[in-house]
Amino acid sequence: MNKEVIIIGLGWVGQANALALIKDEFIVHGIDIRTVNNIYKDPDFNKIKISDAGSFTSDAPKIICVNALNDEHGKQDLSAVFSALKTARQIGGGPVILRSTVLPTKFKNLDFDLFVPEFLHELHAIEEARKPSLLVIGSKKSADNLPQFLLHWKKSAKRVFLGTPEEAAFIKYLSNIWNALRISHVNEMGNIMRRRGMNHEKVLDFFFERKPYLKYGREFSGHCLPKDALAFLTEFNEEAKLISAMHESNEDHKRYVKEHHPDVEAQYFRINEA
Ligand SMILES: NC(=O)c1ccc[n+]([C@@H]2O[C@H](COP(=O)([O-])OP(=O)(O)OC[C@H]3O[C@@H](n4cnc5c(N)ncnc54)[C@H](O)[C@@H]3O)[C@@H](O)[C@H]2O)c1
Known part of the structure; x- marks a missing residue:
């Protein structure tokens, strides 16, 4: 062997x-x-x-x-x-x-x-x-x-x-973009409630049960999600409308928390940051 x-x-x-x-x-x-x-x-x-x-x-x-x-x-x-x-x-x-x-x-x-x-x-x-x-x-x-x-x-x-390699690659991008999409959706919904003085975390945590990628927090970041989502968007451009909007939403969220709530937590950590 x-x-x-x-x-x-x-x-x-x-x-x-x-x-x-x-x-x-x-x-x-x-x-x-x-x-x-x-x-x-x-x-x-x-x-x-x-x-x-x-x-x-x-x-x-x-x-x-x-x-x-x-x-x-x-x-x-x-x-x-x-x-x-x-x-x-x-x-x-x-x-x-x-x-x-x-x-x-x-x-x-x-x-x-x-x-x-x-x-x-x-x-x-x-x-x-x-x-x-x-x-x-x-x-x-x-x-x-x-x-x-x-x-x-x-x-x-x-x-x-x-x-095939192509099928395998789509599974990889489905996975990374799904994680980025979930983070963006939760953050965007959280901000809409937060700007109206609501307890956004009470609502989000009830529905999403604080599962990974489904907690209100910092924008999607790290080594892979922004890089891979952007490469996919650049490649598939007009066909990837949801991913384009996701990037816009993530950038909005980044600006909003930096300005108003810089203390929000990251969704996940690298080993040296844990
Ligand atoms: N980090 C993650 O969590 C993660 C998860 C899944 C997939 N990926 C993917 O896996 C790949 C590697 O990611 P990573 O985070 O380990 O990257 P990394 O930057 O930590 O490591 C890459 C290593 O490759 C070396 N390297 C570059 N060119 C080389 C060459 N020609 N010959 C030999 N070594 C060379 C670099 O010096 C570096 O040490 C990327 O495509 C990434 O998107 C990363």
Whole structure:
């Protein structure tokens, strides 16, 4: 049984995947273009075998976890993904598994085998990577020969989806935009009541039961929601009317609380802020 993997990009997602696999007795090699810190302050961080891409060859599966940012116009910029995919093929054979968030329209020129978007939250990332609530596998060809680590996660995942990379990408964007939409809706309704002197939280908390993403608080923010919602809006533009209004509402809310209620709480935290 091959329990070796190579992770390219050791930020929040790469380290969570690496640590989850190490805890399940995989051997993990890690590659990054910069010196990386132990983000999760996890004692197993030292078990990641950090390697230099130029002097390393292996046919183990390569998991790409680099950042996919937006350019100044909100357009998705995949230069880090292209560069990491090239590195992966230079290291050797074996499947290349893309985990960076990529728009469903962008797969044509990307050289990978499986697209497996990541759904983790930074606060519980390692446990979520070990037992994914959603394991979404988008395969270019057949998904018959999945690498060992995906077969392992398939056993522990709550829900598994097998389909095309495009379908997998839509699931990822559905998830992030749904979270952003819920935050915006609750905040907008809260502000309408608040401006009229009502107890907005009493009403909202009765209906939404203070569930995640359904509590009145700060605007949607963090590493992913604004970036991914904006990239989707820029790509689908006229077709994404609700998402366009969501951005406007989120910006209004940001201005309103900054001016009148700067003490409102964030919806969620990163591990270093918890
Ligand atoms: N952070 C989250 O909560 C989260 C959740 C789900 C999905 N995602 C997605 O996962 C991807 C990674 O996110 P992240 O938060 O881990 O990003 P991050 O910025 O924390 O880490 C990315 C890492 O990739 C490295 N890198 C960039 N180019 C590289 C290259 N060519 N070769 C090797 N390493 C390279 C960077 O130096 C950095 O350490 C993004 O697409 C993000 O949208 C993030």
